[in-house]
Amino acid sequence: MTITLIILGMIVLAFHIVEKVKKYTVKAVILKSIVSVLFVAVAVTAGPDAPLTKLVIVGLVCGLLGDIWLDLKHIFPEYDKTFLYAGFAAFGVGHILYVTGLFAQYGVGWFLVGSLVLACLAAGLVLALEKPMKLKYGRMKPVIALYGF
Numbered sequence: 001m002t003i004t005l006i007i008l009g010m011i012v013l014a015f016h017i018v019e020k021v022k023k024y025t026v027k028a029v030i031l032k033s034i035v036s037v038l039f040v041a042v043a044v045t046a047g048p049d050a051p052l053t054k055l056v057i058v059g060l061v062c063g064l065l066g067d068i069w070l071d072l073k074h075i076f077p078e079y080d081k082t083f084l085y086a087g088f089a090a091f092g093v094g095h096i097l098y099v100t101g102l103f104a105q106y107g108v109g110w111f112l113v114g115s116l117v118l119a120c121l122a123a124g125l126v127l128a129l130e131k132p133m134k135l136k137y138g139r140m141k142p143v144i145a146l147y148g149f
Helices: 001-020 027-046 051-074 078-105 110-128 136-146
Strands: none
Touching: 001 027, 027 051, 051 078, 078 110, 078 136, 110 136
């Protein structure tokens, strides 16, 4: 069952990419939503019954919402900020659930602490590369730093 879901997800993802390259449309958002639902279905069918798995599944649902909301900002540009912040918030909550699941499953060890330190360094690097990459984060700088973490 899991392999079938993965293959189906890859097929729908290919259709999504073709549609998205043409133009952001409601059809592209729907296809991306289907792909995200299939990711969640893979986790449900493949994951063991453990705290980590349950939190990852809820985190994937947050990612599904984030995908939809970030894509909708292209469909409804008048709500750009609303969808952008909603998408970032959904992904942020999902990542908090992933980290919480890792702590619940494996405890607080050097590997997880080291990962958080590396995440801090990565966020700093994202901020440091703003000018060399000729980007302008503007009002989004704190959100980008947090999301980079």
